[in-house]
Amino acid sequence: MKWSFTKMHGAGNDFVVLDGLSQAIEMTPELARAIAHRQFGIGCDQILLVDAPTDPNADFRYRIFNSDGSEVEHCGNGARCFVRFVHERKLSSRNPIRAEIATGLITLTELPDGQVRVDMGQTRFAPADLSFDASGLASRVVGQDTQYALPLDNQNPPAWLSLVAISNPHAVQIVDDINTAPVALIGPAIESHPRFAKRVNAGFMQVLDAHNIRLRVYERGAGETLACGTGACAAVASGIRQGLLKSPVKVQTRGGTLTIEWDGTTLQMTGPATTVFEGQVNIAQLIESIPTF
Numbered sequence: 001m002k003w004s005f006t007k008m009h010g011a012g013n014d015f016v017v018l019d020g021l022s023q024a025i026e027m028t029p030e031l032a033r034a035i036a037h038r039q040f041g042i043g044c045d046q047i048l049l050v051d052a053p054t055d056p057n058a059d060f061r062y063r064i065f066n067s068d069g070s071e072v073e074h075c076g077n078g079a080r081c082f083v084r085f086v087h088e089r090k091l092s093s094r095n096p097i098r099a100e101i102a103t104g105l106i107t108l109t110e111l112p113d114g115q116v117r118v119d120m121g122q123t124r125f126a127p128a129d130l131s132f133d134a135s136g137l138a139s140r141v142v143g144q145d146t147q148y149a150l151p152l153d154n155q156n157p158p159a160w161l162s163l164v165a166i167s168n169p170h171a172v173q174i175v176d177d178i179n180t181a182p183v184a185l186i187g188p189a190i191e192s193h194p195r196f197a198k199r200v201n202a203g204f205m206q207v208l209d210a211h212n213i214r215l216r217v218y219e220r221g222a223g224e225t226l227a228c229g230t231g232a233c234a235a236v237a238s239g240i241r242q243g244l245l246k247s248p249v250k251v252q253t254r255g256g257t258l259t260i261e262w263d264g265t266t267l268q269m270t271g272p273a274t275t276v277f278e279g280q281v282n283i284a285q286l287i288e289s290i291p292t293f
């Protein structure tokens, strides 16, 4: 059984995109891990599975799987690649497109300059919105933002985290220098900290000025990626709430630049979406080739 796929990236955050409309695809965590595997599979940070919507107000539905096989609520860079995929494969010529994701509907528009703009949906900030247990933790208020001191086994002092849900959970901290930020050291410890019942994406933000930041994200279920769209939205929303940033904000990542606009209600992300190549993969062979230890 062979599946056709398209390899894409949004600012270096890379995807295997599958058309579930013309192919019968039953995704499982095992399959997602095999496809995403950097050595034995096609290799990607996330898989996007494009399908028919269940909501009559949507044009399409797409599901998102991290490289560790977990299915997730939202993916900003994936959203832009999804629209490019739908238009390039002529699945629809509509623009904007309404897409159903796990947590509701989002609207996506291809712009004349080739960039894609996504209305990212709602932002939430309460610990419960991220399934975060804040009981007994020290906290501080900066502007409108509440930050929590998360104790970590491998770092002293604790990390001061702003909590933001863009459907998916983000914990953002400010660092002095993005290049020396301990992303690889404490990113995994934050991602899997027992206080985050559903794990979390760990963002590290360096503020350059009110309209420019640098950002690295250790992603839940994927490790550090070259860019994270929802992470960029979360960092900007927390920076604006702290009084450090003003919309619009350019977010420099290691894979490219995203522009985030947030007026306290509407959250817009604009950035690139690139097709790299198309191919076919033999799924049975792929699964068999993955080592079991």
Ligand SMILES: N[C@@H](CCC[C@H](N)C(=O)O)C(=O)O
Pocket (backbone or CB within 6 Å): 013, 046, 066, 072, 073, 074, 075, 076, 077, 078, 168, 169, 201, 219, 220, 221, 222, 225, 227, 228, 229, 230, 231
């Ligand atoms: N890279 C994505 C986010 C993908 C999901 C994330 N790892 C999670 O588990 O929530 C983006 O561009 O937003």
